[in-house]
């Protein structure tokens with residue numbers, strides 16, 4: 001089981017959460033070229049290792065937040081509020 | 095050696111001590127006319143059809159682990175062609191036809207069992223969707239039969255068909271020619287047949303780099319050294335993304351974990367594959383007697399080849415809701431595989447933007463049934479440097495062109511298909 005640290009509620013069982021996918025993709029400007037939109041919508045790094053993700057505490061405080069999780073082991077490396085940078089969280093590994 | 099009743103009898107008299115190895119394990123040559131990365135069903139089938147149909151016998155399959163140790167040996171073995179959209183329907187039906195003759199083709203019993211695949215209908219909305227899909231299948235010449243609740247109750251006596259069931263059954267769509275195939279036999283049968291045509295199968299040989307010279311494929315780096323080749327076919331399932339990245343490509347694919355599980359073995363109790371989209375559950379009984387079950391993805395990216403308990407609980411709960419009498423069985427094993435989920439749920443069998451590079455991948459959780467057709471069409475695409483009409487729609491470029499093949503209409507979320 002994953003014990004997921006919600007930055008608002010603390011560690012909770014994974015069944016309270018919904019994964020929202022890759023947190024690194026950035027929405028392009030409205031007038032950005034089609035290639036930028038294509039990359040945003042469809043292309044993913046899909047790393048074999050630490051992955052920065054969006055999660056929703058759907059069965060709890062209903063906030064979106066960021067989680068860094070290792071896709072090889074499922075180890076949770078860091079979590080952060082949506083506006084914070086995962087890399088700056090104390091103890092975060094990359 | 096050809097397997098037959100006579101070879102079986104002869105070897106039985108010799109206490110089965112003199113069976114020849116089913117394939118060689120040669121050291122890799124310095125170069126090949128084509129290299130296939132990945133020794134799962136898709137890679138081995140690609141090599142077999144390249145050698146058999148396109149006279150390309152100077153080729154190698156490179157596998158980082160052992161043959162069939164990936165999803166080929168981890169799946170729930172269901173084969174079917176009950177798809178709605180034309181490219182999928184035509185492709186999977188071609189595959190099912192290849193399954194029907196595969197044991198003869200390969201001289202290896204892959205145990206294709208046309209026991210029927212039944213999709214349960216639990217609600218009026220399910221009913222509309224099933225009718226729409228069933229009719230689309232029939233228009234494409236694919237077998238589909240609607241069964242009433244009474245017919246289902248008669249055919250599948252263990253299934254909870256009463257009116258006050260937790261998930262009431264209103265009927266079901268049956269594809270009679272769907273069924274199961276022995277997964278390991280598929281890897282072994284293709285490996286043996288490809289080897290007999292001269293293909294070098296090299297296990298414990300991970301591709302660590304793809305070399306590109308003057309804009310085209312030049313070879314692969316491996317722990318056994320550089321292997322030169324003008325053509326590379328990638329067939330690595332959940333590893334598609336990072337192998338393609340070796341050639342500088344980024345794919346519309348995420349790797350996720352799909353789990354499966356089996357009960358202890360019991361006498362025959364279920365002779366049809368039963369699936370329920372509404373409950374997210376499917377079940378069949380293996381020839382050993384185990385009930386083989388699966389459900390949803392775990393819904394987060396993973397390369398771990400194992401998942402977590404909520405899905406196991408979900409599958410067990412769904413099983414008991416549909417088959418209350420299975421509640422006395424113990425769950426024996428659970429496992430997971432790394433599946434290559436595309437952004438529209440359909441595969442990519444195509445020429446890639448680097449000359450000499452091809453792939454068959456993006457198989458999501460349903461690529462076992464595709465194995466023969468994927469290998470056949472991947473081989474065709476590699477040999478002719480252009481796709482066959484049956485895989486012309488499964489390009490990498492379709493995402494950029496807005497030509498998605500999104501069976502469920504679920505949108506660009508890899509885990510939603």
Ligand SMILES: Cc1cc2nc3c(=O)[nH]c(=O)nc-3n(C[C@H](O)[C@H](O)[C@H](O)COP(=O)(O)OP(=O)(O)OC[C@H]3O[C@@H](n4cnc5c(N)ncnc54)[C@H](O)[C@@H]3O)c2cc1C
Nearest residue numbers: 132134135136158164165166169170172301431461462463
């Ligand atoms: C639990 C589960 C249940 C499933 N159930 C079904 C089902 O009922 N019906 C169905 O149709 N499909 C099902 N699938 C999907 C199906 O198993 C796969 O789509 C299919 O087997 C993929 O075959 P493959 O040959 O592409 O991949 P694999 O069998 O995974 O082969 C890929 C091979 O590539 C090798 N490889 C990876 N990277 C490298 C490298 N760098 N160098 C060399 N080798 C490399 C791997 O070791 C592996 O052996 C299921 C999948 C899972 C996980």
Ligand SMILES: [Zn+2]
Nearest residue numbers: 006009057061
């Ligand atoms: Zn919370």
